[in-house]
Amino acid sequence: MFRAFIHLIYPNVCAGCGSVIPGDDSVICVRCWANLPRTYQCKDKNNRTVKLFWGRINVEHAFTSFVYTKGGIVQHMIHELKYRGNTEVGVELGVELAKEIRKIEMPVDIVIPVPLHPKKEKIRGYNQSLFIAEGISNYLGCEVDDKSLKRTVHTESQTRKGKYERWENVNKIFKLSNLDKLEGKHVLLVDDVITTGATIEDCFIALSEVKDIKISVVALASSVL
Ligand SMILES: [Zn+2]
Incomplete structure (x- = not known):
């Protein structure tokens, strides 16, 4: 009652x-x-998310699950998740990502949400990608690790920088610890929306320091598809 x-x-x-x-x-x-508009990308090895990273980073698997359209329900849900404290929608949509991961029998040992800058996280109160990661973890039973990869300094968009400068800059943006723990593991990087893929690329490069690591990427949606 x-x-x-x-x-x-x-x-x-x-x-x-x-x-x-x-x-x-x-x-x-x-x-x-x-x-819910779905992309059905997961089974396509040459899907648009995979192609976005071609010539940049060598991901094991990459896909997004939902079609992002301006004014559409996916945009609305992501807005709720990011700006209105509706973390539960992140968990529920994370479970949908996990169902697709299971469908393609993709092995995942550790789920790492793309880190927010600490200042941004303090203002928002949470990292929205952590809740998507928790939805995935709840369904697949794998661990979420939001400690090993940290964002250090606040930087403007990376897209205008040259390749060499980007490498130099990466070390300053993401700090990696617990390298031993991640060794030989299949790590799943999780984001809410993929736009240029630059942040994922930076995370990937930071994680590549780990010996024998395999890295896959999933996000709820991509805003450029
Ligand atoms: Zn509804």
């Missing part, structure tokens, strides 16, 4: 369309679940 009362004051609102959802099993309504 107490839950029903709370529900009356704070109704469970869909993170996709804003409609009130009866019950609190999900923060996404039945209609939005049915209408």
Whole structure:
């Protein structure tokens, strides 16, 4: 009865369309679940996310699960996750990523959310990618590691820099620790939205210091597809 009362004051609102959802099993309504635009990229080894990294970094697997359109439900959900404290939608969509990971039998030992700059994380209160990573971890039973890879300094967009400068700059952006722990592991880098892929590239280069590491990349959506 107490839950029903709370529900009356704070109704469970869909993170996709804003409609009130009866019950609190999900923060996404039945209609939005049915209408979620999917990329079906995971089974395609030459999908657009993989191609984005061609000639840049050598990822084992890479895919995004949902189609990002301006004003669409995916954009709305990601906005809820990033700016409105709706971390549960990140967890639920993370589980959807995990289902695709299992479908292609992709081995994952450790899930690493793309780190936010500490200052940005302090303002937001959380790293949205950590909740997506937790959804993946809940479903697959693998570990989430948000300690080994850290972002150190706040930098402007990396895209305008040359390749050599980028390498130089990378060491200053991401700091890697626990190299022994990651040795020989298949690491899954998780982000909310992939735009240019520059941040993923920087994380990849930092992680490449680890001996015999394998790195895959997933994100909820890509804003350039
Ligand atoms: Zn909805």
